[in-house]
Amino acid sequence: MAKVSFRLVMPERELLATEADMVVVPGSEGDFGVLHGHAPVISTVRPGVLEVLQGNKVDRRYLVVGGFAEVTPERCTVLADEAMPFEDVTAEQLAERERAAERELMDARGDQEKAAAEKAVAVAKDLRRAQAYYATR
Structure with a gap:
């Protein structure tokens, strides 16, 4: 299975840059999953939990507070107003x-x-x- 390139960025720094099997983004219209080959999308991000999956398991979670997500067939970039590792x-x-x-x-x-x-x-x-x-x- 091809992976999607994922970046989670805040105004002051990049939190994560990785290859993932899937990313689940809390979009303003509902959560959406991003796999390699996804149709291009730009969405606002609502406060919630963003998940990064490797295989069928959640590898990382982040609490995010607003921002934007840009998706292309090869990558997903989330520009978050605020984000923090879930476990922190x-x-x-x-x-x-x-x-x-x-x-x-x-x-x-x-x-x-x-x-x-x-x-x-x-x-x-x-x-x-x-x-x-x-x-x-």
Whole structure:
């Protein structure tokens, strides 16, 4: 089976560059799997878990927070706003992130600050749900 070239990049650095049998990306319209030969796609990425598979097994997982995915028949590149190895993040860290976002929302002044804080709360909740789901898999 041919492999797909995969890169996970954040604004400040590259997190991963590897060859994979499949990559599962949390797209804004739903998760999608990328295999070698995939049709070209550009998609936004929603907060969730990105999986890199070798064979039929998950080799690596990352929590990602937004960004874009670009897919060609030979490669998949995810430009993430924020990404971290799944095993490096605890449920308590995500709960604290949510509490901090809720405090920011309560302290928000003006529509722009309120909108940014509401988005931060929604992202934190999405990450907690994703982490809780994948922690048992």
